[in-house]
Amino acid sequence: MALALNDKVLTEAFGPSEGTALRVKQAAMVILGIAALAIFAKIKIPMWPVPITMGTFAVLTIGAAYGPRLGLATILGYMIVGALGFDVFASSSAEAYGISYMMGGTGGYLVGYVLATLALGFAARAGWDRSVLLMAVAMLAGTALIYVFGLAWLSVLYADKGAAWVIGVGLTPFLIGDALKLGLAALLLPALWKLIGNARS
Template identity: 45%
Template sequence: MTLFDTISTKRRSSTLAMNLLLVLAGSLLMIIATKVQVPFYPVPMSMQTLVAIGLGLALGPVRGTAAVLLYLAQGAGGLPVFAGTPQQGIGFAYMMGPTGGYLLGFALAAFVAGLFARFGFDRNPVTAMGAALVAGGVVYLPGLAWLGLFTGYGETLLAAGLYPFLLGDVVKALLAALIFPAVWKWVKGGEAR
């Protein structure tokens, strides 16, 4: 059972309208996360991966992935929701660029994180960290595969699309490991009252 499932069961509020609202809100969180850059070493860090993982952990694999897919659909439709848009292009032209695979990876990350949440991995800091690291790592599968079409496959690909982001991904996984078990503790504490 995911965090949202637990909360909605307590409040008896799991309806189609609520699910649609959650998916819409999740897509808006993805947009905000895309536009916020945190100064970091060696490259500035966006919060997209953390939000994609968080959507999966909080909403589960279906709703979390749906939120990311709605975000992608908004971008495909020409809305300037991606990093660097509208300056670097919009719509499918942007999605077919070097970072297109990473965009798909966010949906995969939400799905994987949601699966981990179904098995309770988000309730303990150690397992939440592991779940967030694995889910964040999934982003690189389509990301690097697609980016390699532009850079070639080899050290150049890893230097451009993997190495600069690893430290930031560890920090994001650590944040997920701190946030989600704490929220679970707070939700479970509310049940005792």
């Protein structure tokens, strides 16, 4: 069954909707989105077995809030900023940055970020961001995309280590934290839509 991709996404529910003012709003949203991605990537919350980083939370929520086109522009802008050498990724630093960092173990996950942003954007365009259940399904699909490409790239880089090592390093330590982030993100978008509806009623 094809999705009906004609619903508004969250960022289209407020502010100008046409002309130059719309373009200014969209440019501002892209800049704010890139800044949010960079800031959230650096947030680490103590957790077992590894700290929770909030980068994937920002990727998924921005994808859903912005829609496929604006979301894609934002995540690509974020990647360009990182490729230029700015310290905007979760584990980048003054010593590890830019293209060389992006081609390392994080590279596949970054590709997954782009595809997850698109997936969440299309899901929101189909109206899934109004439902906690459907938003959870979309968030799960987006998270799966991030892992598929992340683990695939780790398998290429560390072909001699074997699949069990790749999964043990690149998947299982993060499952608890990602489940918590997924649940929070799935609750957030429908709640924001409800707030907007209440404000206009």
